[in-house]
Amino acid sequence: MRTQFEELKMYESFDELANDVLDLANEILPEQMFYLTAFTDSQQVILKLSNQKSSIQITENMVVDLSNSVCGRIDFENNQPLRYEDVKRDCDVEEVERLLDDVNIRSYLGIPISLTNGEKFGTLCAVNDEASLLDPRSITLLQRIVKLFSYYLELERFVWRDMLTELYNRRYLTKYFEDRSNEHGALFFLDLDGFKNVNDTYGHDVGDVVLQEVACRLETIVNEQKEAFAVRLGGDEFVLHFSRSASLDEWGRIANQIIETLSTWETAYHVSASIGIVTYTRDEQTRLDTLLKQADDALYRAKSSGKRTFKL
Incomplete structure (x- = not known):
């Protein structure tokens, strides 16, 4: 946390x-x-x-x-x-x-x-x-x-901070990597499946409510983890950062938890999440833009494979 x-x-x-x-x-x-x-x-x-x-x-x-x-x-x-x-x-x-x-x-x-x-x-x-x-x-x-x-x-x-959701913003994420270039960890890059339909059908005010609720759920997840925080990049794109190493099975377990948490809605509208995951070590040159590009590529593969899933 x-x-x-x-x-x-x-x-x-x-x-x-x-x-x-x-x-x-x-x-x-x-x-x-x-x-x-x-x-x-x-x-x-x-x-x-x-x-x-x-x-x-x-x-x-x-x-x-x-x-x-x-x-x-x-x-x-x-x-x-x-x-x-x-x-x-x-x-x-x-x-x-x-x-x-x-x-x-x-x-x-x-x-x-x-x-x-x-x-x-x-x-x-x-x-x-x-x-x-x-x-x-x-x-x-x-x-x-x-x-x-x-x-x-x-x-x-x-x-x-992002003013709508009060999660950290891109500036915070950038500053974090500038100050801690020699650490290891993982980036989860996710966006919401079906969010455009919510905006188109119910309006942007309802869309904002969805984003705030998603942010609240993501905060709950990262608060249960050691050395983790959540970021809203913009629109319906979010990043979760974990400052530790873990097995691929552990990252998969966390990704499935996120997907399950963001796929349960007792409302007329419904969204889910797809996630791209990239890990890095102390021995690598950890440029944020490179990590985000790799995580975005993994996210694209997750969406292409049917959404509501993750790819490493």
Whole structure:
């Protein structure tokens, strides 16, 4: 599964803006130690610290299970910060008090950072090893900073994402291969059988719904795999990339899973998928355009053989 931490590395101004956010936050509450975090489904990563208090046991790149994170208890749905001016006085949850005490935090403020689609990004946190005054005005100013930061994240996100499906786009795939030319893996190049008929019969609005549903199903598949991500190239063409080696039987099993997943529709319209697969090794010169051409040739053979199948 591709994580947003890896995607952040491609954001050209992320480090600079993250530092600016922390600097502004320190101007508002200068006695606090601030840090930015990001979430996956199960973990939290400390991305950046404003300053290091030696007494507080938090460091950059630290990874914490969300189940053991106080930030994981923040009310993202209602966009409400979590505030303890004095943990020993204000906190009535024994586990939270223990978690903060383990890293020597006496006061804590966690502000949720969400994208405009409601997806959780992470938090901006202010902590101290002493009890602190966290006044409402300061918290409101920090929330405004976080809102501006989330707008930046949204803009960067759609440099690398397809706006209709929110899968990665061709630019992301190109950048990925530019940065990792010595890895090994496989490309699955697929398009939808019968998609043109959906557009012609039901209209492009329904076609867009189909593409979004296909994207959702592909995301589910790649999230079950190690080191995989999905791309929409355009139209009804998609690429799945796997950064690992496997037997031909294993690639075939995954291809059949994709075909089965994309061929089941409880609707008046119906589509399926054909797939062309190309594998590559570290010893090869892995030019993306060459791999896509080879995978496209395999896809053409799959369609020519009757569709709803794959070719290696």
